[in-house]
Every structure is written in structure tokens, then in C-alpha cells.
Amino acid sequence: MTASSMTVQVKFFASLRETLGTSQISLTVPFESTVDMLLEKIQETYGRDNPLIDIRNVRVAVNQQIVEFDEAIRQDDEIAIFPPITGG
Amino acid sequence: MTASSMTVQVKFFASLRETLGTSQISLTVPFESTVDMLLEKIQETYGRDNPLIDIRNVRVAVNQQIVEFDEAIRQDDEIAIFPPITGG
């Protein structure tokens, strides 16, 4: 981690958690990254062809609020990536 | 009770029961009486001016089925007279 990057914790849920085989990872991304850039990084890490990481099929929450993909990410944000919810 | 008359049991409920001070009476009425004739007899017995025995405000059940006032009454019928039901 350099002065121009930050480490964020990313949680995965449901089918995404199963496919990736983990419920939480640490990722180092540049300062002033957006959700888009974070998803790009995850796709690079886990294989761009994995259909479950298709960004059209995932929802992203920052600090437990669903956000658009152009949302900026800050140090210490709680980031979660998951498939569409199915309800109770 | 003569050969041309019959004795029927009449039940009263709710406000009618309270006003008449009884929940059940025996009445002797002619054979082939109708509900109308029975109500007439009850009005004679308890006072024609008693508003609670106003036939417009009572419902009559014969054998636990609500009937019109021209319904015939037979020996051993279970007759009940009551104000409109208020539900549960």
C-alpha cells in the first residue's frame, strides 16, 4: 500500500460468495476509486469470464446503502457485492 | 290444548329476552298458524305498545332458519324471536 492507494474490505454474499469461495477479501485500490474500478479489479482477480461476476448481475452496497457504479469509494468504507436480493 | 290447537316453545334473545323477562315461553296457538299469528299472540300477551315487540324490529327463526312472517308453524318446531343480529 503506497500513499496513493487504499485498502478496502469487500464482502460477498449468496451465489457470489459461493462462486468466489470467500465471504470477505481485502483489496488495494487507488485513492479516489469508484465502484466501477473496484469491480474491474475483482474481475481481473477472479477471471473476467466468470458469469457470476458479470457487473450487470451484481448489486453493490457502500456502508449498507445500495449505490450506483459511479459512486466513489473512501478509506474504511464497508463495501458489499451481491446478486439481486430475493426477499424474505 | 284442544284437538285444533298446538303448543309451541318460543325462545327470546338479547334485548327482547330482557324486556320480556324470559328466555322461553310455551304458547298455545291454533293448528296451521303462521309466524304472523304467533307474533300477534305474543303482542296480546305482553302489550301491543311495547316497542321491542314491534314486528318490524324482530327476526324469527323456525328450526334455526330465519323465515318470513307468512311461514307456517308446525307442532314441535323450534321457534326463536330476536332483534337484528349484531355479529361477532
Added chain:
Amino acid sequence: MHSVLVQEKDFSVQDEWIACRERLEGKAGAVVSFIGLVRERSDTGNVSSLYLEHYPGMTEASIERIVVKAQQRWSLLDVVVIHRIGELQPEDQIVLVIVASAHRADAFAACEFVMDLLKTEAVFWKKETGDEESVWIESTLDDVSRSREWQE
């Protein structure tokens, strides 16, 4: 499958739910219950007690008819109705309706239907005792119109 009881004694929601659940055998996804309670204030003022009178036999039959109508209209697995009679105080339980179905839409609609018809078609007479006097009460216009809506 259904059961109808008219009784003076209180009912236990838990006992009824346990008995109902045993009859469902994994087919039900939705159970909607209604519990009616005596309110300490009615539209006319404070309520110190409520007296419910019934006509043994005819009252049970009038409730059975309502339940059968519900079963003909919706796909139901079980319907339980327990209605109390006699002298009741504020906060007392008056009525319990449990409707079980595979899906919740049927269970909600049928439970509301049974309650709306109980309010107008079940053979009961109610006397409310307030601070001073006792009054035999009548069906409210709201109850009558809610019940009619199901017939349209």
C-alpha cells in the same frame, strides 16, 4: 378442513396454532390469524364490559356457513374459528380466526373475508356496558359495507 367453536372460556393462541400446524403436514406456506380484543373505548365511550349472547346451534351453523363460503372461494388448507360468548372485559380475547394456505394471498383474503362476515352474518347480539348504562349495540354501517363489498 375446518373447526368452529363457540365457547365462554378463553382460548390459547399457542394451543390452537400447535394443533393447526400438526394438521398442515408441510403443505402450508402461509398462516394468517386474526385475534379480536375488547377495546377499553368504543365509538360511544368507555367500555367496562361487553356481553355476547348467542343462539346455541344456530350461531355455530351461521359461522360454519361463512367458513364454507371462504373455502369455496379460496384454496385453503385449514380454517379455525373460536368465538367467545358471555361477559368479557377490556383487553379480553373475543375471537380467533386462523387460515392456512399454500400461498399468502389466499390466506390474507380469506381471513379478512371470514372476519368481515362474522361481523354481519354470525348470530350474536352484543351489549356494551359503559360508565353508566348498558346498551344493546347494532351492526355499524362500516361493517355492513365491508361485508357487502365481498358480494360484488
Added chain:
Amino acid sequence: MHSVLVQEKDFSVQDEWIACRERLEGKAGAVVSFIGLVRERSDTGNVSSLYLEHYPGMTEASIERIVVKAQQRWSLLDVVVIHRIGELQPEDQIVLVIVASAHRADAFAACEFVMDLLKTEAVFWKKETGDEESVWIESTLDDVSRSREWQE
């Protein structure tokens, strides 16, 4: 007044009803409850188990939002929601919703509203295990349309 719980352990309808009734203090005339159960057959076949995953914190907040919407829309005295998570078997209780109100129309509408929105807006993911395989399931179109109807 309301409470929202998300938990692995089963709930007791009786315990929740007793606790709710104590909070009502004679003001409620109507209590509508919904109990959701795991069905042994779903639209896709036999169900041997159902797994519910949640996002601690966010799930509770999503349910709170639904309950607050109901309280803004209807006159309610108490709302209780208990939703289970983890591994469940057929016949298990999944969800309990209790809504208390002065009058039954509010209690019925609000309880159905809460259930309809729980089905689409509550943060849960469900995996159904059948005779052979496990599948993550999606919201049904019926659930989505029921939920939308409340917004019209």
C-alpha cells in the same frame, strides 16, 4: 411501536403474542399475524431444505424501513417482525409478522403490506435444496407485482 429481529433460532408465537399484548394496554381491537412456513414442495419441485442468507445490519435496516412505511400509511399500535436465517427444513417457521391496531382494516392491510414488501425489499438471499441440487432462487414475478401494487 415496533420491533424487528433477524435470528437463526425459532420463535414462539405465544411468547411474541404475550409480549405484544402487554404493550397494547386495552387500545387494540384487532391483531393480525402472519406466519410463514417452509413448504415441502415449491414451484420447482420437492424441497429438502431452504437456506436463508442475510447481510447483518443492512437486512435489519431494510425491514425497519418497510415497517416504518406501514406505520406512516396506517394507524398501528404495534408491529413485530421476526425473520429467521440459516438452514431451514420443510414445516419450519420462517417469518412472523404481528400487527396490532384499533380496527381490523388497518391491521389486515398493514400486515399484508409488510409481507409483500418483505418478499421484494428485505435483504435476503434464498437457496433451495431439492432432491438433487441446490439453486439460488429469484423473486417471483407475482411477488414483484404484488409489491408494486402498493405503490400505485
